[in-house]
Amino acid sequence: MKEYNLDDSYITDITEESALSTKDIQVFYGDNHAIFDANLVFPRFKITSLIGASGSGKSTFLRCLNRMNDKIAKVDGKILYRNVDINAPKTNVYEVRKHIGMVFQRPNPFAKSIRDNITFALKNNGVKDKEELNQRLETSLKEAALWDEVKDNLDKSALALSGGQQQRLCIARSIAMRPDILLLDEPASALDPISTSKIEETLKKLSEQYTIIIVTHNLQQASRISDYTAFFHLGHIVEYNKTVKVFTNPKMKATDDYVSGNFG
Ligand SMILES: Nc1ncnc2c1ncn2[C@@H]1O[C@H](COP(=O)(O)OP(=O)(O)OP(=O)(O)O)[C@@H](O)[C@H]1O
Numbered sequence: 001m002k003e004y005n006l007d008d009s010y011i012t013d014i015t016e017e018s019a020l021s022t023k024d025i026q027v028f029y030g031d032n033h034a035i036f037d038a039n040l041v042f043p044r045f046k047i048t049s050l051i052g053a054s055g056s057g058k059s060t061f062l063r064c065l066n067r068m069n070d071k072i073a074k075v076d077g078k079i080l081y082r083n084v085d086i087n088a089p090k091t092n093v094y095e096v097r098k099h100i101g102m103v104f105q106r107p108n109p110f111a112k113s114i115r116d117n118i119t120f121a122l123k124n125n126g127v128k129d130k131e132e133l134n135q136r137l138e139t140s141l142k143e144a145a146l147w148d149e150v151k152d153n154l155d156k157s158a159l160a161l162s163g164g165q166q167q168r169l170c171i172a173r174s175i176a177m178r179p180d181i182l183l184l185d186e187p188a189s190a191l192d193p194i195s196t197s198k199i200e201e202t203l204k205k206l207s208e209q210y211t212i213i214i215v216t217h218n219l220q221q222a223s224r225i226s227d228y229t230a231f232f233h234l235g236h237i238v239e240y241n242k243t244v245k246v247f248t249n250p251k252m253k254a255t256d257d258y259v260s261g262n263f264g
Helices: 056-066 091-098 114-124 132-143 163-175 191-207 219-225 243-248 253-258
Strands: 018-029 032-043 047-052 074-080 100-103 179-184 212-213 228-234 237-241
Touching: 018 056, 018 212, 032 047, 032 212, 032 228, 032 237, 047 056, 047 219, 056 114, 056 179, 056 228, 091 100, 100 132, 100 163, 114 132, 114 163, 132 163, 132 191, 132 228, 163 179, 163 191, 191 212, 219 243, 228 243, 228 253, 237 243, 243 253
Parallel strands: 047 212, 047 228, 100 179, 179 212
Antiparallel strands: 018 032, 018 074, 228 237
8 A cells, every 4th residue: 555644634624614523533442543633624514525445434433423432432532513522421422313313334224114213213202292293204204305205105114115215214214303413324335326316316405404424435426415525544534625626636645546546
């Protein structure tokens, strides 16, 4: 692998309103120092892509943002959400995850009906009114661009849906809780090109109402859908800038090599 000076980086200043920011995030899996001094500001109602080679730390960093690493890694530093450090030990992580939702690589609906997939967490969080539950069900499925395909089968098993539909159901399940921020870890990598493009369209539309942070291996996808892109290499954020700049005028040699396919 080519060697790059990891002390150098280019991190643009974000002038837009911040939805979430990280300050000096370091992650350790035992002796393995997986993330070094990650400082990023995620602008509100924008899509930010996290890109980089396998093992560069994208998923590790993403999972810090709603405390999914708590049991598997040591995470130092601050994560500021509405002026509160949600990485502080006393933070209620269940509360954090209501505001910062997550969708994983493989669609993982519950083995329940489509309706129950959406209403389960709502009911657990005290929403009892039938009309409100129905309304949240319909709105979430509409926002995730799934309503038209499932509205006549809401009581059928979610497992009978196609992979792409299941992933949109998982997005709907996440947004039913009305989060501010949606984290997605390669949400389309297990899907065919048509389902992928549906997910991309859905995310674009969702970014009018939600701040979206997505890990993707697919550089075309990052350049098609995201406003900002962060490039990771060996646990360092090497470059963070507007997506168009990262892809057409990268400041760092490692980024240039990565986006032009000359990496490694
Ligand atoms: N659960 C874990 N336990 C121990 N080490 C881990 C764990 N998850 C990731 N790592 C290590 O952390 C580093 C970053 O991995 P991570 O999965 O975050 O990278 P990535 O860029 O998301 O890779 P990929 O694109 O392959 O998913 C790697 O050295 C990896 O081996």
